Amino acid sequence: MVTNSQKLLYKKKYDPKEQRMAFLFVFPALAVYGLYNAFCVFMTFFYSFHKWTGISQKMDFIGIQNYINAFQDQGLMLALRNNIILVVVSLGVQIPLGMVLALLLASIGRGSKFFRTVYFMPMLLSTVATGLLWTYLYDPYFGLINAVLNLIGLSSWATAWLGQTKTALGAVLVVICWQYTPQYMVLLRAGMAGIPEDIYEAAALDGAIGVRRFFMITLPLLSGTIKTCATLSLVGSLKYFDLIYVMTKGGPGNATDVMATYMYKRGFVEFNMGYGSSLAIFMLMVSLILTTIFRTATRRDYSGLEAAK
Amino acid sequence: MKQKFPLKLALYAAAILFLILFGFPFVFTLLSSFKTKMDYMTNLWGFPKTIFLGNYVTIVRKGFFTYLTNSIFVTMVSLALTLAFSSMAGYAFAKLHFRLNQILFTLFLVGMMIPVHTTLIPIYQLTKWLKLYNQTTALIGPYVSFTLPLSIFVITNYFKTIPEELREAALVDGCSHFRIYLQIMLPLSIPALSTVAIVDFLHTWNEFMYSFILIDDPGKMTLPLGVRFFASSETADLPATLTCLLCASLPVMLFYFFSQENVINGLAAGAVKG
Incomplete structure (x- = not known):
């Protein structure tokens, strides 16, 4: 047996017994992950160079033809556009609204726990449940939304929200915000709770109170948390599928299609899995490129601020 | 102190508004689960006219x-x-x-x-x-x-x-x-x-x-x-x-x-x- 002092001495040399142990410990996770994640990503890449229905054995190598088709595919470009809209709305509505809610919870003393409990509830529903529930709320005849509009005298606004090209995307976006805002509220609230009280006290002496306190102290110190929220929101929006598929199936027409629903339809509904695979790779690439751009653009030196915390 | 009171009030008003926005769909679902089809269509908002448990029977059967x-x-x-x-x-x-x-x-x-x-x-x-x-x-x-x-x-x-x-x-x-x-x-x-x-x-x-x-x-x-x-x-x-x-x-x-x-x-x- 190797003693610890020896081990420290030869830190770079690997103990063969420990190596074997390590392998045994990693093996189960690696086996599952290797098969379902690593291998499958590789296979998608492989399929994407073939013309293939996905059900027959016949698989023809066609080079990058699928990718050429993808770039000329109007449907895909529309889906990409909708995806970008989704990203912008998620970043521009969910995070600011989450911030408002977090501030609200921080400002009201009594009862804030009760409010938080309720605000958080949308996060717990499965997207299928959320989607169905809101489909009924949007129902043109028996929906709550139109009933509210009628009640407050805006009956001319009442419409078939999910059934029209004009309103469908907006209607779905509202629900997505409803479901995900609480997540950012919780993250930002946790970030605010981490700011030490003495910083506020020191700032108050310098005259930073109220709105100024928020912009001069809270917001800069939360920049790390905000960045986390934004990354989450970006990655999540780019692979969004569930709610849109449950509520509209990408319709009417393909007015609410995003990349994931479009890929699903080409691959699994029309059984064009070769092309579907190339769309999946396209999605992955868009995701990676946008996240990288975002990370580079927001890379700043937070070290001073972190130290202040 | 005098000036602080309306601010508190406004904050609570906003909090309650969000409470309705995030919470009401759940209340709506719970209330609807006790309604008959007829009751649901004619009385979308309100409390169920009678406590109807048929929906629960239906989902268990299905x-x-x-x-x-x-x-x-x-x-x-x-x-x-x-x-x-x-x-x-x-x-x-x-x-x-x-x-x-x-x-x-x-x-x-x-x-x-x-x-x-x-x-x-x-x-x-x-x-x-x-x-x-x-x-x-x-x-x-x-x-x-x-x-x-x-x-x-x-x-x-x-x-x-x-x-x-x-x-x-x-x-x-x-x-x-x-x-x-x-x-x-x-x-x-x-x-x-x-x-x-x-x-x-x-x-x-x-x-x-x-x-x-x-x-x-x-x-x-x-x-x-x-x-x-x-x-x-x-x-x-x-x-x-x-x-x-x-x-x-x-x-x-x-x-x-x-x-x-x-x-x-x-x-x-x-x-x-x-």
Whole structure:
């Protein structure tokens, strides 16, 4: 047996017994992950160079033809556009609204726990449940939304929200915000709770109170948390599928299609899995490129601020 | 003081407005579940005219418990496997010296970036090839695989904070790595393990995409899929469908009400790298 002092001495040399142990410990996770994640990503890449229905054995190598088709595919470009809209709305509505809610919870003393409990509830529903529930709320005849509009005298606004090209995307976006805002509220609230009280006290002496306190102290110190929220929101929006598929199936027409629903339809509904695979790779690439751009653009030196915390 | 009062009032007004926005759909669902079809259509807003339990009878008759059992089975098995595999891997990554340590750890982390859709078609093919298509068990592999990266990340980081002296003392006493893992690391890591368990539980319980492509036999469906199937086969019966989705969410809701802090903190921690 190797003693610890020896081990420290030869830190770079690997103990063969420990190596074997390590392998045994990693093996189960690696086996599952290797098969379902690593291998499958590789296979998608492989399929994407073939013309293939996905059900027959016949698989023809066609080079990058699928990718050429993808770039000329109007449907895909529309889906990409909708995806970008989704990203912008998620970043521009969910995070600011989450911030408002977090501030609200921080400002009201009594009862804030009760409010938080309720605000958080949308996060717990499965997207299928959320989607169905809101489909009924949007129902043109028996929906709550139109009933509210009628009640407050805006009956001319009442419409078939999910059934029209004009309103469908907006209607779905509202629900997505409803479901995900609480997540950012919780993250930002946790970030605010981490700011030490003495910083506020020191700032108050310098005259930073109220709105100024928020912009001069809270917001800069939360920049790390905000960045986390934004990354989450970006990655999540780019692979969004569930709610849109449950509520509209990408319709009417393909007015609410995003990349994931479009890929699903080409691959699994029309059984064009070769092309579907190339769309999946396209999605992955868009995701990676946008996240990288975002990370580079927001890379700043937070070290001073972190130290202040 | 005088000036402060209206501000407080405005804050509460805003808080209540959001309360209605986020909470009312739940109240609406609960109230609707006690309404007959007629009552639902003529009296959308109000309290049910009579307490009608027919909707609950309907969903039980239409296989609600089948979906529930399937969901419990898949979630529990996947969760147990994820916790076991990720904590084992975490022990190796955090505490053992081996050649591929950094490379393999990075490989797992990359998994957090990959959208599930990138693996959808091969997983569908693989499942058919394994003759698991339309089996509830088909979901276990993908669920474990996709909860592993975040779980490994959280657990490895936590293991690293456990003092090395404990482990070294045990090694000197001739304790095996497996016993160290089981009797020292795991008991000391309950907070991290429960965070991981909560996040993975919510993801698995509510998962839709994989179950949607891998299962279309109603007898094998999990709750999210079952609710959707129920809604499409009972299109005219809105209150019953609302009852169905209420009951499908109930286990998670109850869990949340009993350990709210844990769920919120768990999700906050899980989101950091999710």
